[in-house]
Amino acid sequence: MSDAPKSRRRLITLPEMVAVLGLVVGALTLGLNWSDKRQAAQERAAASAAAGAAKVRLNLDADLARGGSEIRLSDAQHELIDTAIDFPSALGIERQAPATARIDKDWFAAAVLKATDGGADDREGRLPLLVTTRYMVGDSPREGRGIVEIVWRTHGRLVGGRSLTIEAVRVREQKGDRKRIDALWSAEMRRQSARA
Template identity: 80%
Template sequence: MSDSPGAERRRRRWVTLPEMVAVLGLVIGALTLGLNWSEKRDAAQEKAAASAAAGAAKVRLSLDADLARGGKEIRLSDARHELIDTAVDFPAALRIERQTPATARIDKVWFDRAVLAATDGGADEREGRLPVLVTARYMVGDTPREGHAVVEIIWRTQGRLVGGRSLEIEAVRVRETGGDRKRIDALWTAEMKRQSARA
């Protein structure tokens, strides 16, 4: 017995609906798979970027500066690296030779007279900032590297009954990583303008 034309159309409709559900399921599955793959790829990229940043941080100079010997000396260190040697450059206007100490330090006697001479002629009691450039050679594993940092020495002068003025180091900080002689010269020029305005 053959089906009527209406029954045949209904049967086709019932056959088509499950197929549409199956296709819809495949589409949803493909979208889910694509999203999961995209999230894993993004997570892998983030992990690679974080690893690269951590690697760069391990290689970069991370200089610290602390007062020692009752404020007569500044000790330089890097918690991540062994410092092989250091060199300290002062602003050209002070006419101080480059210092290459046997230990990583900055000694007050290297610069106190030059700063007192540069700030002479005004008030006895002053305070200011002296920028110096530290060049350090250090080890990353078995590889020697070189880095620079601008260290800012905060100083204060005061008058004495005999012998003019004296200079004391109030504090010290690493102002910035990197830098060069031009940078410390520019910072010192700005400091001298500030001193002249206050005199």
């Protein structure tokens, strides 16, 4: 007779197997729910941050007014407090700082006519301007910049040379600097020279 202990194997019963599977399914469900809630919270936080940034950012808009002799600047979310308009350096126009957010045709018409003199009387082109403005977000002042592009057209007259009209205006870029408008104006002048 052998003194070796008899090993006895026990099979898992069906109810025990169902109980183990129930625990595994429950753990997986809990993990997935937690992951979904964490992802939803991150998405809400990102959307909130984007909405907050949109409220702070300047969204410059430009429209023709006074029969095309003036451009009005605005932002749907902010009141523009101070505005300064810079022209391309080649035109030799001083910075304009009007009391209201506007650009007057008289500020640049003579300089554009002079810069485009010596070719066809009837021309069309684009004039980039740098708009720097201060605006309020809550109680704190902010500063923003944008490049406004004026589409102009010159017409020959029987007496008195040429005249300039503003055909359209648009905000080209929501940011910008003096170098950028100088580069855009140089490209426009090369285009005008090629047409002449």
